[in-house]
Amino acid sequence: DIQMTQSPSSLSASVGDRVTITCQASQDISNYLNWYQQKPGKAPKLLIYDASNLETGVPSRFSGSGSGTDFTFTISSLQPEDIATYYCQQYDNLPRVTFGQGTRLEIK
Amino acid sequence: EVQLVESGGGLVQPGRSLRLSCAASGFTFDDYAMHWVRQAPGKGLEWVSGISWNSGSIGYADSVKGRFTISRDNAKNSLYLQMNSLRAEDTALYYCAKGKTERAAAGQGRFDPWGQGTLVTVSS
Numbered sequence: 001d002i003q004m005t006q007s008p009s010s011l012s013a014s015v016g017d018r019v020t021i022t023c024q025a026s027q028d029i030s031n032y033l034n035w036y037q038q039k040p041g042k043a044p045k046l047l048i049y050d051a052s053n054l055e056t057g058v059p060s061r062f063s064g065s066g067s068g069t070d071f072t073f074t075i076s077s078l079q080p081e082d083i084a085t086y087y088c089q090q091y092d093n094l095p096r097v098t099f100g101q102g103t104r105l106e107i108k
Numbered sequence: 109e110v111q112l113v114e115s116g117g118g119l120v121q122p123g124r125s126l127r128l129s130c131a132a133s134g135f136t137f138d139d140y141a142m143h144w145v146r147q148a149p150g151k152g153l154e155w156v157s158g159i160s161w162n163s164g165s166i167g168y169a170d171s172v173k174g175r176f177t178i179s180r181d182n183a184k185n186s187l188y189l190q191m192n193s194l195r196a197e198d199t200a201l202y203y204c205a206k207g208k209t210e211r212a213a214a215g216q217g218r219f220d221p222w223g224q225g226t227l228v229t230v231s232s
Contacts, residue, residue, distance in 0.1 A: 001170070034218045036153075043203060043222035044145075044153065055220065087153055095167025095214035097143070097155040 002026050002093045006086075006100035014108045019075040021103045023066075023088035031067045032092040038102075039084045047086075048073065083107055110134040110221055112204045117226030120194055128226055130187040130204030138162075138182035141207035141214050144189050145222070146200035156202070157189065158214035165214040172198075194230045201225040 003026040013019050023033065031051040036044040046055045048064035051071055061076045075082055088100040116128040130142070143158040157168045157178040166178060177190040187204055203225045209217035 036219075038153075043224055044205075044219075045222075046208075046218050046220040049208070049218040055218075085152075089153075089155075089219075091215050091217060094216055095158055095160075095165055096169070097158065097167075097215045099145075099153040099155060102152040 001096060002029060002090055002098055004088055004090055004098050004100040006088055006103050008103060009101065010104040010106070012106045012108045013078050015078055015080060017078045019078050019082075019105065021073045021086055021088075021105075023071045023073070023100050025069045025071075025090055025092075027092075028068050029090045029092035032090055033064075033066070033071050034089045034091070035062075035064055035073045036087045036089065037082075037084045038087065044087065078105075078107075080107060110206065112206060112221065112223035114202060114204050114223045114226035117202065117228045119229045119231065121232050122195060122230055124194055125190070125192045126194060126228060128189040128191065128202055128204075128228070130223060132185045132187065132204075132206070135206070137180075137185040139210050141165075141209070141212045141216065142180060142187045143205045143207065143215070143219055144178065144187075145203045145205055145219070146198075146228075147203070147225075148197075148200040151200075154200075155215075158207075159187070160214045161207075161211050167214045191228070194228075196230050199228060199230050201227050 035048040144156040204223040205219035
């Protein structure tokens with residue numbers, strides 16, 4: 001199975017900061033990678049699909065990049081409402097899907 | 109508006125069975141793959157199983173293969189997860205999620221939206 005390694009596992013940043021989370025796949029997954037946001041007590045929400053495409057209705061401060069094995073998720077200017085846990089998810093190895101272990105983002 | 113409503117969770121003893129349901133509305137159910145994803149208390153997301161739009165493609169995580177069975181009834185706009193031989197480590201909030209790509213294989217593409225989940229607790 002393809003393993004997804006996210007880093008860091010937790011992150012503390014100030015409002016207005018640029019925040020970056022990385023996700024590394026154990027093998028080449030092309031651009032078959034999505035990013036989700038999960039706020040406390042809520043279901044996950046899709047933010048970025050196919051590595052770099054912004055889901056409709058998602059603020060433009062969120063972005064994604066990468067291909068192959070290395071991927072990056074960025075919040076260009078952190079807002080208080082961005083406090084959540086973020087997960088990457090690969091879908092190269094159908095029908096199996098795997099998620100990264102998550103990155104918990106807090107406000108400093 | 110797309111809605112996914114899970115049901116069927118509860119407290120069950122180890123070794124027993126439980127059947128989860130996900131009622132879908134607001135979209136053409138039989139055009140989309142569907143998935144179950146779980147989250148143990150305080151832990152991350154774990155994909156459990158997925159089924160393609162026509163049930164022709166099905167997949168399971170290693171942790172549940174041979175014990176869980178996913179199915180769908182397109183006439184009833186419903187997704188199911190039959191869980192047998194339950195273990196303590198199956199304790200989790202189980203989410204139903206819709207695949208976003210039409211006529212996709214199980215697992216293909218992104219998941220959106222997700223239901224609010226149904227809690228399964230396996231304990232004696």
